[in-house]
Structure formats: structure tokens, C-alpha cells
Amino acid sequence: MRAGPSQEEIRRQNLGALLRQVHVHGAVSRAELTNALGLNRSTIGALTADLAAAGLVREELPKETGRAGRPSLVVRAESERIFVYALLIGVDRLVAARIGLGGEILDRRERQRGRGEFVASDVITPLAEFVNEMHRKAPEESTCVGTGVAVAGIVRREDGLVRLGPMIGWVNEPLGTALHEVLAMDAPTYVGNDADLGALAEHIRGAGTDSDNIIYLSGDVGIGGGIIAGGRPVAGHGGYGGEVGHMVVNPNGKPCICGARGCWMTEVGEHALLAAADRQGIGREGILAVVDAANRGDALAQAAVRDVGDWLGFGVANLVNIFNPETVIFGGTLRDLYLAGAAQVRSRLNRNGLPACREHVRLRTPGLGDDSSLIGAAELAFQRLLADPLDVGAPATQPAESTV
Amino acid sequence: MRAGPSQEEIRRQNLGALLRQVHVHGAVSRAELTNALGLNRSTIGALTADLAAAGLVREELPKETGRAGRPSLVVRAESERIFVYALLIGVDRLVAARIGLGGEILDRRERQRGRGEFVASDVITPLAEFVNEMHRKAPEESTCVGTGVAVAGIVRREDGLVRLGPMIGWVNEPLGTALHEVLAMDAPTYVGNDADLGALAEHIRGAGTDSDNIIYLSGDVGIGGGIIAGGRPVAGHGGYGGEVGHMVVNPNGKPCICGARGCWMTEVGEHALLAAADRQGIGREGILAVVDAANRGDALAQAAVRDVGDWLGFGVANLVNIFNPETVIFGGTLRDLYLAGAAQVRSRLNRNGLPACREHVRLRTPGLGDDSSLIGAAELAFQRLLADPLDVGAPATQPAESTV
Missing domain, CATH: 3.30.420.40 (ATPase, nucleotide binding domain)
Incomplete structure (x- = not known):
């Protein structure tokens, strides 16, 4: 535990907190800032003035108030500058x-x-x-x-x-x-x-703003993962954490390019889906073509989506048991795969996830799209x-x- | 991001930081405290006086200095009180x-x-x-x-x-x-x-004091896990995180009491080891008897330890890819199992762990024993x-x- 900060550090921290508030939440009134930061009005005024002098924010009349009386000024980020x-x-x-x-x-x-x-x-x-x-x-x-x-x-x-x-x-x-x-x-x-x-952005301004424990999964050819635990990114010693795509879920599974066998990404990725659907194709378009065929009633594509959805659920359940998150977000091609195979994902999560760990989990698609x-x-x-x-x-x- | 703390909060934070320093590191001199906390001597003196007045610490001459001259006082926790x-x-x-x-x-x-x-x-x-x-x-x-x-x-x-x-x-x-x-x-x-x-204690005063990213595994009948990421415990939404024993590593594996199949604890726990060694027995003593037999050259027990050691490595590799930790600690019965099957654990970790994620990992036994x-x-x-x-x-x- 480190010692408390100096006056200079506190000022910096306050300036950063105010600027972050404006950066994340858009135009905010001084009253809202006073409330959000727990600082008194005069401190908020001084901090705002400093940030305005540095060209980072400006104060202006709100676009419309819908209320009678003199509207109070709002602090807004200098987004164009x-x-x-x-x-x-x-x-x-x-x-x-x-x-x-x-x-x-x-x-x-x-x-x-x-x-x-x-x-x-x-x-x-x-x-x-x-x-x-x-x-x-x-x-x-x-x-x-x-x-x-x-x-x-x-x-x-x-x-x-x-x-x-x-x-x-x-x-x-x-x-x-x-x-x-x-x-x-x-x-x-x-x-x-x-x-x-992706996890960082969804936490700040996407589908995870109401969560402190988030698993963001990003599908492409493989699976990438970004994790927020207790409000902070899980980076690991060298910043290499979150390699959930190389969690082995099936020791008898397909060889992965990493050298192991049955990594989550080999069971859920592009190749697994295309092979299960017996289709040619590549990348994002190949995956989306299978999902699209499944949505249109193609039985083989549906079976492939179900199968891959089940494997998707295996990995999600493991991560839910490990992290007890509020929110799991499926991004990239996993968004489409999840939407098509949601029943399988949820069913596997219910079977493999411990009730205490999964009871408050929401499965979501990204708030920020692609x-x-x-x-x-x-x-x-x-x-x-x-x-x-x-x-x-x-x-x-x-x-x-x-x-x- | 919250705003900077008030004067009162800073004082509390400084008192806590000083007391924690003494709690964790034992008797320390004021000079060491000044250094560790980055506060000046007079602040350290005032904080120490406050803590002493509250009966939490006392200042005394060090037990022996080995140096000439007047020894400086050390601050010591009031452990008996x-x-x-x-x-x-x-x-x-x-x-x-x-x-x-x-x-x-x-x-x-x-x-x-x-x-x-x-x-x-x-x-x-x-x-x-x-x-x-x-x-x-x-x-x-x-x-x-x-x-x-x-x-x-x-x-x-x-x-x-x-x-x-x-x-x-x-x-x-x-x-x-x-x-x-x-x-x-x-x-x-x-x-x-x-x-x-267990993870908390090993981080504060055990085998993980030099690490900010720690996976503590505790074997008993099953496997429990405690995780420190970025210096802080991974708790999850309700505090239920770290249930690594119910990470499925083998979908075709044995049924687990949680209802899933092939959970890590079913492949590594008491029952798996005893069954592989074709032995009766129960609990800690049953496990230690197999490990002991393996150490004394019993071929069947050795095969059982190797097999279970490999499965142990599977889960460790998954966690290393997810967390990129500096330290993995094997506690409880896993301590003995790890020591007997270290070659298998390390070998599987090398095969399934990504080089970037595993390169700085140390596999350790607990600094605090049982x-x-x-x-x-x-x-x-x-x-x-x-x-x-x-x-x-x-x-x-x-x-x-x-x-x-």
C-alpha cells in the first residue's frame, strides 16, 4: 500500500477525473460534476478554468434545456481541437x-x-x-x-x-x-x-458500462479475449494475458497453429465452422455465409452453428467460473455466431457454469458494433x-x- | 476515475500505509519508512506517534545492530496487544x-x-x-x-x-x-x-511477494484457485471468481459433482489419482500414499502421478494463457503432486502455453506451507x-x- 498522494498529485488526479468525466459522458453541468466527483463547486470551477485555459474543454450554453429560467452552463470537451x-x-x-x-x-x-x-x-x-x-x-x-x-x-x-x-x-x-x-x-x-x-472500449462506452467484471470475446479467424476484473484490465506480467483462444477445451480436438490441440479457437473458429458446415469460404465472409444459411433454414449449416455454439458455450462457462463476470460480450464474427447459436451457448453455460458464478451473467453483443x-x-x-x-x-x- | 482524496482521507491512507508496512515487514526504522512510503521524516514521526498512542505500534531499540554508534529506533507492531x-x-x-x-x-x-x-x-x-x-x-x-x-x-x-x-x-x-x-x-x-x-497470504508474505500476478492452486479432494492480477485479487461480481477446479479440460472426462463432465478437479483430484493408481484410500492421506509409493518406485503409482501431472499441466497452461502470471503456487495436496509430477506439469505447460504468456512463469510451492x-x-x-x-x-x- 502506498502512501497518500501529494497536493500536486491530487490536483493532477482531480483534473484528470474531471476531464475523464467530460470525455466519457459528454457535456455535463458544473452541478453534475460536483456530484460525480464529490468536490465542492469552487474546486470544480477552478479545475474547469484550468482545463479551459489549456484548450481541453469549453463552457457553453446547453443545446436546449426544455426548462424555464436561465440555463446553467455545461462543460464540453474540445473535440475538434x-x-x-x-x-x-x-x-x-x-x-x-x-x-x-x-x-x-x-x-x-x-x-x-x-x-x-x-x-x-x-x-x-x-x-x-x-x-x-x-x-x-x-x-x-x-x-x-x-x-x-x-x-x-x-x-x-x-x-x-x-x-x-x-x-x-x-x-x-x-x-x-x-x-x-x-x-x-x-x-x-x-x-x-x-x-x-475492445474490452476497454466496451467498458468505457459500450455494452459494459454498468459492469466491473467483463469478458469481451472477439472472433475473427480465431478468438481473442479482453478481460476487465474489478474495473481494471487483466494484463498479466508482460501484458500478454487474455489469450483465451488458446485455452484447451478439447484435448482430443483439432491441432491449433500454436502447437497444442483442441484450443478453444480451433473448436469455434472459422475452420471449425466451415468444416462442420461442409463449405468452402474464408474469413469473416465465410463465417457469415454459414450463419446466414443457418438462419435461412439450411439443415447442415444449422447443425454446424449448433455444434460450434456448444463449443462456444464450453469456453464461456470456463471463463464465467474463473471470473464470475456480470457481462460477456461477443464481438466480431462471434457476434453473429452467438446470435445464431445463443440457445446452445446458454444451455452449455447453464450445464457447466456454477450457479453462483453464472447467476448474474448477461450475454451481450457489443455496444460499439464493429x-x-x-x-x-x-x-x-x-x-x-x-x-x-x-x-x-x-x-x-x-x-x-x-x-x- | 474518482476525484482526489480529502486531507482526512490522505491521513487515513498514510496511517494505513505505515501500519501495513510494519505489519508486513516487521520492525522497521523511521528511515526505512520514510523511504518506503515516500513521506518526509516529520510526517512519518507524526503518523508513528498517532499509531503508538492508539496502542498499535511501539518504538524501541532494535534487538541488535552489529554497528557502532547510537542505534536508531525501530517501529514495531504491538503483536501481543x-x-x-x-x-x-x-x-x-x-x-x-x-x-x-x-x-x-x-x-x-x-x-x-x-x-x-x-x-x-x-x-x-x-x-x-x-x-x-x-x-x-x-x-x-x-x-x-x-x-x-x-x-x-x-x-x-x-x-x-x-x-x-x-x-x-x-x-x-x-x-x-x-x-x-x-x-x-x-x-x-x-x-x-x-x-x-491462500493467494492473499502468499502474495503478502509467502512465495508470491515478488509477483503481482499469481495463481494459487489449492488441492484437497478437489482444486480451489485464488488469483491475484495486477496486485489485486480477482473476485468477480459476487466474490465467486477463481473456481478454476470447474474449468472443463476434458469434455469426455469423468462426471463432476457439479453436474458437468471433465472438470479439472475430476481429472486431477483425489478420485482420479486413486483410480489411476488402482488404490483404495481417501482424502489427503490417500493422495499422499500414492505420491509416496511413486517416490519409492511403485510403477503403477508412478504412472498415475505422471497421468495426473499431465492433466495438472493442462489446467495450468490454460490459466497461464489467460493470466500471464509470474508465479503459480501449488498448495495443499497439489504441492506433493506437483513435486512428484513436475516434469509432466512443465512439459504440458511448455506444449500448451504460449511462449509470451509462460516465459517468465515460476512454478512454486507455498512459502507458508500448509x-x-x-x-x-x-x-x-x-x-x-x-x-x-x-x-x-x-x-x-x-x-x-x-x-x-
């Missing part, structure tokens, strides 16, 4: 977005990713082009405070090295440093696992600003050009 | 101890637990007798600040209801309230899962005092008699 770049490197797609403080997507670009793009440089060039395009369109008086990258791989926290990205064919790709060099920004570049960032990981990348990039607003927010008058 | 009762309800035994601030076991009682003791009242009477015996021997000027109970079951945090204790045959036993009533103490009674408390859960129960009981020392510590002058 303070932004991050969020990048997503998925199995099938590349996405880049400019996202303002407050979480608004101000601009975005997307293209398919070829499965042959086996080194980081294959995606760095197109992503950098996206960023440059968006940057040219950004308002002159705006500032980029960071870049966040979500990638379908195992990421070393300190430098953004992708140690293993089996789904995208990467091994030890120095994504973070290479991207940072190409983007040539002053603001730092952060890289995270896509499922970890953008959970992208929004999570933005949240990752905003973390430094929210931890120490005035230190990071200081160069608010710096024109956008100088930051890229 | 401030204590808790720690109780353990295991599958095969009942233990009660009086444990002083600082973690010293001042007194203890133990007896075997009959497997027919299927309701809480069967153990409450003998445990209360133990406590009363110890209490009569406690110094008159000493104060009990709480009672902690470790039980092999799924425990509801708020009132200590044991929802399910399959290994001890309990269902919905109101252990916490019943025990509190019988003990008739002013100080509160807290109940926790034995493996959760007392991890008992010490953890004491730590649970001390938590309130350490969170707010002066509030709890105030009745330090109250004689022991009035607290039971």
Missing part, C-alpha cells in the same frame, strides 16, 4: 480514424487487408497514407495527442512489438516503433491487442492526456501541421 | 489460531474434521471452543480486532454464507452469521474461500484495521474479556 488517431489492423481489414476528445469519430478510412500481408510494413504504408489524408483535412488549430493501434496479435506493451500475430501471419514485428517513425509525430504511439482494447477495438485504440491513446491533462494538453495552441 | 482469530475449515481438518498484528501465530489449535460433518453447526461448536480456550489465555490488555474464516466453499462476501461447499458437503450454510453469534464478539467476522485467502489459507484468514480480518487504523484501533485499552 484535441484528437487522437486510432488504427485497427484486423485479419480482414485496416481502419484508421481521427477521434476527438469525447470519443467522436471525426474522420475515418477503411480498406480490406490482404491475407498475404505478412509483415508490418505491408500495413504501415497504407495506414500512414490514411493518417496523412485525414491530417490534411484536420482543422489548423487542432492537436493530435497520441496514436493508438489495435492489432490482432500478442503485443509487448513497452514498445509495441507484435510478438505473435498468428491470424495475420506476424512474428516479432516492431509495429509500434516502425509506425511511430513513419508517422513522424511528436505525440506517442501506443499499440495494444485488439480484444484487450468499432470496439478501434474506439479502444483511441481510448488507449487518450490515457496519457487523462492521467495528466495539463502536461499533455499544454501545446494546445500548436498547429496540427507540426505534430505529423 | 492487537490480534485476530483465524479459522480454517478444510476438508480434513479444523484449525484455529490467534494471530498478532505483524502476522505472528501466538496460539493455535487443530483437530481432524470428520467427513460426515455436513452442516455448519458441526464445526462451529469445536471452533468456538478453540477460540474460547485461546481467549482465556490471551493477555488481559489485548484486543481482538476481527475474526477471519477460510472455508473450502463458495462464499457470499457480504454475510459469509457458504453457498456451496461440495468438498465438505455444505449447501447454503450461514457460516458467517452463525459463527459471529456464537463467538459473541464486538469485532466483525469475515469469511472467505480458502484458496482466495498455513497459507489460515494466514490469509488473518489477513482478511486485519484488512479493516489497516484501512483505517485509528477508527478500529481506538478501543486498544479495552480488556480482552469484553470482546468475546
Whole structure:
């Protein structure tokens, strides 16, 4: 247990708490801030003034009040002035977005990713082009405070090295440093696992805002997992935790690319579903075609969805017993698979999950649709600003050009 | 993110941090405290004086310094004056101890637990007798600040209801309230899962003091798990997390008492080992007899240990992929099983664990021997005092008699 903070640390913490409140909840009145933060009105006023002077928030009249009398001012994030770049490197797609403080997507670009793009440089060039395009369109008086990258791989926290990205064919790709060099920004570049960032985003502004214990599962070719326990991400020693796709659920199952046999992702992933449905196809489209056929009454596809749904339930039940979460969220292709096989998932969860562990579990689809990981990348990039607003927010008058 | 603390909260936090330092690390000098807590000497002096006035610590000359010159005073916990009762309800035994601030076991009682003791009242009477015996021997000027109970079951945090204790045959036993009533103490009674408390104790003063991510596994008839992630216990929504024994590792495996099939505990527990070794026997002694036979060269026992060691490795690899821990600790009968089958455990971990997740994992036996859960129960009981020392510590002058 560490000692209590200094006055300086408390001020920083208060500034961060206020800015986070505005960032997450949108325009809020001083009265709401007083309430949410448990600070008195004069402290809220002083903190707001400091953040406004740094160009991070502004006070204005609310859009409409619907009440008589003089409306009170609301504090609003300077979303157009303070932004991050969020990048997503998925199995099938590349996405880049400019996202303002407050979480608004101000601009975005997307293209398919070829499965042959086996080194980081294959995606760095197109992503950098996206960023440059968006940057040219950004308002002159705006500032980029960071870049966040979500990638379908195992990421070393300190430098953004992708140690293993089996789904995208990467091994030890120095994504973070290479991207940072190409983007040539002053603001730092952060890289995270896509499922970890999906969990973060769903916790902050998605289907898990009412939960402190969340399991976010992201399906693609395999299964990624991001876990929030007691309100905080489960990262592990090197940040490599959450590799639920390589939990062995069937020791006599199919060989996995990791070398083991019967990993959860081999029983639930693309190949398992396509094989069970006796279909060709690949990736997201292949999976969705099977789900679609099942929804239209194709018996073989239905059997495949049921079978895979049962295996999905096996892993979910294991995780529920381990984490006793309030919320399990099925993202990516698992969203469609879950919706088609919900009865099997729930049935297996009821059989294998301990009553105490599963009784309050809600199974959900993402509140942020297909953008959970992208929004999570933005949240990752905003973390430094929210931890120490005035230190990071200081160069608010710096024109956008100088930051890229 | 909450706002920064008030002056009053900071003082409480500092008092708690200082007292925790003394509680965990034993006698420490003011200089060491200044260093560890990052507070200046005068603040440390004032905090120490407050804690001493409340009868929680005292300052004295160190036992021996080995150095010339005037030795500086050390701050030491008032272990004889401030204590808790720690109780353990295991599958095969009942233990009660009086444990002083600082973690010293001042007194203890133990007896075997009959497997027919299927309701809480069967153990409450003998445990209360133990406590009363110890209490009569406690110094008159000493104060009990709480009672902690470790039980092999799924425990509801708020009132200590044991929802399910399959290994001890309990269902919905109101252990916490019943025990509190019988003990008739002013100080509160807290109940926790034995493996959760084992993890807590090993983290604070056992084999996991150098780790922030710990998986503590406790074998008895089944397997219990306690998990520390990012330095904090993984509790889950209702405090029921960590039920790793009911992670299904073999869908075609043996039926488990929970209703599922192939739970980890069915593949690794007492029955699996005894069946594989083709032996009669029961409980801890039955398991240890097989391990002992294997160590003495019995081929069938060796095969059984290897087989069960492999299954042990399956579950460990799953947990390592999920948590990326620094330390996995094998407690209870798993300690002996792990020591006998370490090669199989490690081999399976190497095959099923992702390199990034397992590369820094140390497999260990408990630093606290068979007392991890008992010490953890004491730590649970001390938590309130350490969170707010002066509030709890105030009745330090109250004689022991009035607290039971």
C-alpha cells in the first residue's frame, strides 16, 4: 500500500477525473460534476478554468434545456481541437480514424487487408497514407495527442512489438516503433491487442458500462479475449494475458497453429465452422455465409452453428467460473455466431457454469458494433492526456501541421 | 476515475500505509519508512506517534545492530496487544489460531474434521471452543480486532454464507452469521474461500511477494484457485471468481459433482489419482500414499502421478494463457503432486502455453506451507484495521474479556 498522494498529485488526479468525466459522458453541468466527483463547486470551477485555459474543454450554453429560467452552463470537451488517431489492423481489414476528445469519430478510412500481408510494413504504408489524408483535412488549430493501434496479435506493451500475430501471419514485428517513425509525430504511439482494447472500449462506452467484471470475446479467424476484473484490465506480467483462444477445451480436438490441440479457437473458429458446415469460404465472409444459411433454414449449416455454439458455450462457462463476470460480450464474427447459436451457448453455460458464478451473467453483443477495438485504440491513446491533462494538453495552441 | 482524496482521507491512507508496512515487514526504522512510503521524516514521526498512542505500534531499540554508534529506533507492531482469530475449515481438518498484528501465530489449535460433518453447526461448536480456550489465555490488555474464516466453499462476501461447499458437503450454510453469534464478539467476522485467502497470504508474505500476478492452486479432494492480477485479487461480481477446479479440460472426462463432465478437479483430484493408481484410500492421506509409493518406485503409482501431472499441466497452461502470471503456487495436496509430477506439469505447460504468456512463469510451492489459507484468514480480518487504523484501533485499552 502506498502512501497518500501529494497536493500536486491530487490536483493532477482531480483534473484528470474531471476531464475523464467530460470525455466519457459528454457535456455535463458544473452541478453534475460536483456530484460525480464529490468536490465542492469552487474546486470544480477552478479545475474547469484550468482545463479551459489549456484548450481541453469549453463552457457553453446547453443545446436546449426544455426548462424555464436561465440555463446553467455545461462543460464540453474540445473535440475538434484535441484528437487522437486510432488504427485497427484486423485479419480482414485496416481502419484508421481521427477521434476527438469525447470519443467522436471525426474522420475515418477503411480498406480490406490482404491475407498475404505478412509483415508490418505491408500495413504501415497504407495506414500512414490514411493518417496523412485525414491530417490534411484536420482543422489548423487542432492537436493530435497520441496514436493508438489495435492489432490482432500478442503485443509487448513497452514498445509495441507484435510478438505473435498468428491470424495475420506476424512474428516479432516492431509495429509500434516502425509506425511511430513513419508517422513522424511528436505525440506517442501506443499499440495494444485488439480484444484487450475492445474490452476497454466496451467498458468505457459500450455494452459494459454498468459492469466491473467483463469478458469481451472477439472472433475473427480465431478468438481473442479482453478481460476487465474489478474495473481494471487483466494484463498479466508482460501484458500478454487474455489469450483465451488458446485455452484447451478439447484435448482430443483439432491441432491449433500454436502447437497444442483442441484450443478453444480451433473448436469455434472459422475452420471449425466451415468444416462442420461442409463449405468452402474464408474469413469473416465465410463465417457469415454459414450463419446466414443457418438462419435461412439450411439443415447442415444449422447443425454446424449448433455444434460450434456448444463449443462456444464450453469456453464461456470456463471463463464465467474463473471470473464470475456480470457481462460477456461477443464481438466480431462471434457476434453473429452467438446470435445464431445463443440457445446452445446458454444451455452449455447453464450445464457447466456454477450457479453462483453464472447467476448474474448477461450475454451481450457489443455496444460499439464493429468499432470496439478501434474506439479502444483511441481510448488507449487518450490515457496519457487523462492521467495528466495539463502536461499533455499544454501545446494546445500548436498547429496540427507540426505534430505529423 | 474518482476525484482526489480529502486531507482526512490522505491521513487515513498514510496511517494505513505505515501500519501495513510494519505489519508486513516487521520492525522497521523511521528511515526505512520514510523511504518506503515516500513521506518526509516529520510526517512519518507524526503518523508513528498517532499509531503508538492508539496502542498499535511501539518504538524501541532494535534487538541488535552489529554497528557502532547510537542505534536508531525501530517501529514495531504491538503483536501481543492487537490480534485476530483465524479459522480454517478444510476438508480434513479444523484449525484455529490467534494471530498478532505483524502476522505472528501466538496460539493455535487443530483437530481432524470428520467427513460426515455436513452442516455448519458441526464445526462451529469445536471452533468456538478453540477460540474460547485461546481467549482465556490471551493477555488481559489485548484486543481482538476481527475474526477471519477460510472455508473450502463458495462464499457470499457480504454475510459469509457458504453457498456451496461440495468438498465438505455444505449447501447454503450461514457460516458467517452463525459463527459471529456464537463467538459473541464486538469485532466483525469475515469469511472467505480458502484458496482466495491462500493467494492473499502468499502474495503478502509467502512465495508470491515478488509477483503481482499469481495463481494459487489449492488441492484437497478437489482444486480451489485464488488469483491475484495486477496486485489485486480477482473476485468477480459476487466474490465467486477463481473456481478454476470447474474449468472443463476434458469434455469426455469423468462426471463432476457439479453436474458437468471433465472438470479439472475430476481429472486431477483425489478420485482420479486413486483410480489411476488402482488404490483404495481417501482424502489427503490417500493422495499422499500414492505420491509416496511413486517416490519409492511403485510403477503403477508412478504412472498415475505422471497421468495426473499431465492433466495438472493442462489446467495450468490454460490459466497461464489467460493470466500471464509470474508465479503459480501449488498448495495443499497439489504441492506433493506437483513435486512428484513436475516434469509432466512443465512439459504440458511448455506444449500448451504460449511462449509470451509462460516465459517468465515460476512454478512454486507455498512459502507458508500448509498455513497459507489460515494466514490469509488473518489477513482478511486485519484488512479493516489497516484501512483505517485509528477508527478500529481506538478501543486498544479495552480488556480482552469484553470482546468475546
